[in-house]
Amino acid sequence: MNLKECYAKFENLADGLRSLSLLAARLVLAYGFYGPAMRKWSDIGAIGDWFASLGIPFPQLNAYMAATTEITGVVLLTLGLFTRIISIPLIVVMLVAIFTVHINNGFECGNNGFEIPVYYMLFLVIFLSHGAGRFSLDNYIFAKKD
Numbered sequence: 582m583n584l585k586e587c588y589a590k591f592e593n594l595a596d597g598l599r600s601l602s603l604l605a606a607r608l609v610l611a612y613g614f615y616g617p618a619m620r621k622w623s624d625i626g627a628i629g630d631w632f633a634s635l636g637i638p639f640p641q642l643n644a645y646m647a648a649t650t651e652i653t654g655v656v657l658l659t660l661g662l663f664t665r666i667i668s669i670p671l672i673v674v675m676l677v678a679i680f681t682v683h684i685n686n687g688f689e690c691g692n693n694g695f696e697i698p699v700y701y702m703l704f705l706v707i708f709l710s711h712g713a714g715r716f717s718l719d720n721y722i723f724a725k726k727d
Contacts (some may be wrong), residue, residue: 603707603714604661610704611658613697614671618651635681650674658708661717668709675702 621628625644632640632647650670657667675698683695690696713719 599711600715603711604716606704607658607661607664607708607713607717610701611655613701614651614658615655618648618655621648622652637677637681647674647677661713661719662722664708664713664717664719668705672702672705672709675699675705 621644625648626641628648629641629644632644637643651674654667654671657663679695679698683693683698686692687694688696688699
């Protein structure tokens with residue numbers, strides 16, 4: 582067996598991990614959004630006040646929108662339902678977080694930098710481009726039946 586054939590066999594084996602890795606990434610990301618979403622909902626008024634201090638327009642409305650987007654994201658990512666669609670507003674939430682909270686702290690997460698939101702956005706772009714994978718309601722409901 583030559584190198585090309587060996588690599589093709591390895592590639593086929595690795596392809597089998599695609600849906601499992603998408604499932605694991607969805608669950609980890611959903612967990613990552615869960616804590617911030619619940620903290621927002623636990624005192625939405627204070628979040629609106631904080632958003633106002635950051636100069637975010639319509640701070641109360643945006644507090645509700647961010648909290649709703651995050652908790653909806655938790656549910657949909659966990660189920661693998663409308664994964665590509667929910668990725669877009671979650672990316673927007675991450676961009677707002679980066680440019681209003683984290684950007685002045687540099688990259689490193691230890692300094693409250695924008696490292697973690699960038700990782701979240703990377704995951705979300707992967708879901709946007711690749712979907713939720715085989716282990717998802719998206720696949721169950723919307724899989725192409727050729």
